[in-house]
Amino acid sequence: MIELAEVSRTFLVGDRPVYALREITETFAEGEHVAIMGASGSGKSTLLNLIGCLDRPTSGTYRLDGRSVGDLSQSELTQVRRHKIGFVFQSFHLIPRLTAAENVELPMIFGDIPRRERRERVSAALAAVGLAERATHLPDQLSGGERQRAALARSTVMGPSILLADEPTGNLDSASGRVVLDLLDRMHGDGLTVIVVTHDAKVAQRAERIVVLFDGKVVERAAGGRIADVMAVLAAADEGPEEG
């Protein structure tokens, strides 16, 4: 369970504060599939980083499975990321010198998982994303879709309960994007909480729920099926007067 209560995140640019998130109160239930939408600079990625414990709120409370993240030490946050959260990025973030299998193994190398178990988990994770045959290939020998599938395998290899995806199809053609989205759906079906940041209506409409951000605030909440309404809200927000 992810609970955000009046969470704000402010950055200082020079002397000037920039309000990336403003008093967000939102709850993401266990096993939920949520899409976060919004224009560029609306605070989507900042919100995802906060949920992923890569960042901490400036004010407000973030409770993950009942524990206040603000009270956790850096080391504890790292442990949370290692065991509870999987990340998928728009630009894949695969290490170029490592093979697909080694990239998938990465989170486990730095854990205390025995070698044999690591190998079994890597094989299973690669098989689950259809890359069993590409295990020994380097990232630059893989297509964009294959790279993102390898990244998906990496994000789930530690058995997290939450999968955070930041524009997972942003760098993919539509066919490859569909494969990745199908995999995300399947992982959600397996019980993972999936939170996807996206601009893409096709990605968002697969979610059970859509949260729309504008200037760091939640301006709309809608079911995944109501994507047309969400797009209208976004279009209106784009055309409306900007705040301060």
Add this chain to the structure above:
Amino acid sequence: MRVRKTFRFALGALTRHGLRTGLSLLGVTIGVAAVIVLTALTDGARSYVVEQFSSLGTNLVVVLPGRTETTGFPGVPSIPNDLTIADAEAIALLPAVKRAAPVAMGTETVSFGERSRQVAIIGTTADYALARQVEIARGEFLPRGDADRGAPVCVLGHVAARELFPGENPVGRVVRVGGWRMRVLGVLSRQGTKIGLNLDETIYVPVATGMQMLNRSSLFRILVEAQAYADLATARESIRRLVTERHGEEDVTVITQDAVLSTFSAILNTLTIVLAAIAAISLTVAGIGIMNVMLVSVSERTREIGLLRAVGVHRSQVMAVFLAEAALLSAAGALLGLLAGYLLVRLMVGLFPALPAAPPPWAVAAAFGMAVLVGVVFGLLPARRATRLDPVAALAGR
């Protein structure tokens, strides 16, 4: 995270940039090779000096005319008395002394038939061969007898005999030394060069003959062999007292072989330390090279560091990865440096076989240890920089 996994991950990162890794290794390699070569050279020089002095004989005390200390008053010149054959004979009677050989020295032309050659002349007695452990190849050395009697006989060094009598036995033949006709008593076996004097090109004559031939009134030195190593100090002191008594003043210098050796040893020790320190400075420079490469590496791999942090790698583990890279870089450079150093030393020994150069074990251990230490110490700054990166900014490549 286990150490092995850290090092394997670090190794993967290093091998990705072969040229850059190789170039940063080079600094350490040169530094370590410099330590090995320079310490081997000075250690070789020490061994050479010790060997040369040891080959002179054992338990030796040398009496030289004149004092090394400043003496006399202004306006009153102090001229040392001659060191004489009689002094040598008196010294030989001292209880701590086993034997004493007077030595006169100069150069002269030796000829046989059409062949002639400029050689060193050593005028001495039979005791010289015993004190200096000289081996006779043919015939015999100078005979025992009255040292004041200058018989017209000589003993040839190995090369002098070969050049004057190629393929012949010189024993019993008569050679001309300066204006003297001298019968050859014997030929020495090969001696080589000792303390700058090629003994194979030397001719030995009775000391009285030598002094007359070379027109000397004073001996070049008196070579004294003490009864035993433990008697060296006693011998030295009793010789000093005896000669002072005989001459009415202290006008000779008495030195023992081990005193000379320890002086050389001290000089060479200092030289070794100075050279090792200079080489260590080059290792420090190599460390700065490693730091530079590691800083570039951290900067290039910002996204990778961000990813590691995102997937749950602790700061300490990121630090360990970069320190392992620095340690691997410096250790590999040090190993190559040891190899290069050994090869260079072998090459030098091949070119100059007389120099017994070999790197001392302490220098090998110190060079390797210091190289790795320097690598890790200079790797600390880049590693700290890596751990301090904000994961979100690092993922964005900032």
